[in-house]
Amino acid sequence: MSVIKKVVTLLRGSAREIAENVVDANATRIYEQEIMDAKQSILEARSSLADVMAREMQANRAVTRLEGEIAHYEGLALEALNKAQEALAEEVAGKVAALEQDLEEQRQAQQSFASQVSQLKELIKAAEVKIREHERQIAIAKTTESVYKATQSISDNIGNSGSRLASARESLERIKQRHEHLADRLQASEQLDRELGDKALASKLAAAGIGQDADRQRLVMERIRARQAKPTDGQ
Amino acid sequence: MEQSLKDKLEGLDTITGMLMGDLVVQLHPIPGPVPVVQVSIEGREELPIYVTCSDSQILCLCYLWNDSEVLVERRTELLETLLDLNPSVPLSSFGRIGDRYVLFGALALNARAADIAEDIAALSDNALDALEALSEFLQ
Numbered sequence: 371m372s373v374i375k376k377v378v379t380l381l382r383g384s385a386r387e388i389a390e391n392v393v394d395a396n397a398t399r400i401y402e403q404e405i406m407d408a409k410q411s412i413l414e415a416r417s418s419l420a421d422v423m424a425r426e427m428q429a430n431r432a433v434t435r436l437e438g439e440i441a442h443y444e445g446l447a448l449e450a451l452n453k454a455q456e457a458l459a460e461e462v463a464g465k466v467a468a469l470e471q472d473l474e475e476q477r478q479a480q481q482s483f484a485s486q487v488s489q490l491k492e493l494i495k496a497a498e499v500k501i502r503e504h505e506r507q508i509a510i511a512k513t514t515e516s517v518y519k520a521t522q523s524i525s526d527n528i529g530n531s532g533s534r535l536a537s538a539r540e541s542l543e544r545i546k547q548r549h550e551h552l553a554d555r556l557q558a559s560e561q562l563d564r565e566l567g568d569k570a571l572a573s574k575l576a577a578a579g580i581g582q583d584a585d586r587q588r589l590v591m592e593r594i595r596a597r598q599a600k601p602t603d604g605q
Numbered sequence: 606m607e608q609s610l611k612d613k614l615e616g617l618d619t620i621t622g623m624l625m626g627d628l629v630v631q632l633h634p635i636p637g638p639v640p641v642v643q644v645s646i647e648g649r650e651e652l653p654i655y656v657t658c659s660d661s662q663i664l665c666l667c668y669l670w671n672d673s674e675v676l677v678e679r680r681t682e683l684l685e686t687l688l689d690l691n692p693s694v695p696l697s698s699f700g701r702i703g704d705r706y707v708l709f710g711a712l713a714l715n716a717r718a719a720d721i722a723e724d725i726a727a728l729s730d731n732a733l734d735a736l737e738a739l740s741e742f743l744q
Contacts, residue, residue, distance in 0.1 A: 384703075509661040516639045516659035520666070521702045523637025524655055538670035538743055541651035542736045548648050 373507040377514050393515045401504045408497040408504075415497070419490040426483035429476050436473040440466055610640040610658045613718065617656075620722040621646070625729070644725055652732055654725050663712040665724050667732040672704040674743045683742040694735070696727040708732045 380388045443466045450459035536544070575581040614632060621644065622630040628647040635641040635655070644654040655666045675683055687699040687706075697708045708731055710724040 388703075509659075513659045513661055513664075516657060517664065517666075517702055519637065519639045520635075520641045520655065520657040520664075521705065523635050523639065523641050524643075524668075526637065527635045527643075536651055537674050538736055539674070539740055542733075542740055544651055545649055545733065546737075552648070 373510045373514075377510065388514060388518045393511045398508060398511065401508050405501050405504050408501045412494050412497045412501075415490050415494045419487065419494070422483050422486045422490065426480060426487060429480040429483055432476040433473065433480060436469055436476060440469045440473065443469065610642065610656070610663075613658070613663070613716070614642055614656065614721065615718055617644070617718045617722055617725075620719055621725050624722055624726045646729055649729060649733065652729065652736070654728055654732075656721065656725070658714070660714075662714060663716055663721060665710045665712070665721065665728050666702075667708045667728050669699075669706045669708055669732060669736060669739075670743055672701075672706075676742055676744055679742045683739065686739065686742070690735075694731050696724055697731045699735075708735060 377388070380391055383391075443462050447459045447462035447466065450456075450462060572581065611634070618630040618632050622628050625646060630647065631645045633643040633645065635643055639657060639659070641655055641657045644656060646652075646654070652667060655668075657664050657666065691698050694708075697710050700707050700709055708728060710728050712720055712724055716724075
């Protein structure tokens with residue numbers, strides 16, 4: 371059964387069950403053993419492959435050499451016949467026949483090595499597919515287990531700290547309120563800055579003798595002098 | 606494993622904080638059989654991100670809501686919406702662990718702290734957006 375199928379089955383049970391059961395220790399050990407075996411067989415197959423490929427190359431060379439020798443001796447036999455050396459030609463033909471037998475053997479070896487090479491390559495490919503598949507399955511199982519165990523730890527931790535897990539709405543409200551409060555504070559401080567800025571500007575203007583404040587003293591003085599000039603007023 | 610996750614997360618708090626506009630980010634290891642680190646982000650303390658690590662990947666998780674919070678009559682609609690949304694949300698996917706809905710991002714085991722920080726920042730923003738957009742399906 372694929373691990374995803376197993377997870378789907380377990381999902382119908384409780385979360386705790388998933389954390390405990392997805393990673394079937396026994397199955398994981400079997401998978402891990404199979405991965406190790408597959409890796410070992412790849413190593414062995416690679417080493418055999420190198421050996422067989424070397425032998426195939428040797429056979430290829432022997433075939434080329436024998437073909438050359440056969441052509442050479444056939445040429446010599448022809449030359450002997452042309453010179454009416456029948457017996458010598460016969461002897462050379464015997465040599466060619468022996469070479470042909472060798473050639474036949476080397477060609478068979480060549481074929482057998484070639485088929486061993488392709489078998490070993492297939493074997494390595496299959497082992498690699500198996501490793502990838504097992505590793506994927508183990509990863510799914512372990513990730514599921516890890517996620518559920520982490521959630522369990524987090525729940526336990528919240529439980530232990532005595533704080534209740536707030537509902538999503540409550541959390542959202544609180545975060546929003548905090549943001550609004552922050553926004554209000556920012557606005558208030560901007561306003562404050564502006565007001566303080568206004569005051570600073572007004573006092574600078576007054577110091578320069580500009581604006582209403584700058585004139586206040588002179589206006590008061592004028593009023594008093596006017597009263598002095600008309601002392602009968604109000605009597 | 607615990608040590609290796611801790612090593613991987615070296616500097617994660619600072620980098621995440623910088624990415625999110627100079628926020629304070631804190632890391633707390635959670636005790637248990639598998640390595641888990643809680644990432645708390647200033648202003649979003651209710652929506653922490655959890656980073657955990659298995660043999661094959663690093664997982665950043667944000668718990669969204671419980672099955673019991675879902676409006677029964679709109680449950681199928683919610684599930685379909687989540688499936689439809691999944692391919693559109695960058696770096697994060699919706700899922701469910703037990704009865705808890707999650708938004709998660711997965712990274713390769715050789716991810717650097719900066720990669721994890723980027724995932725966490727995206728996850729936190731996406732989780733907040735998702736919660737706001739999908740709260741109509743919740744009680």
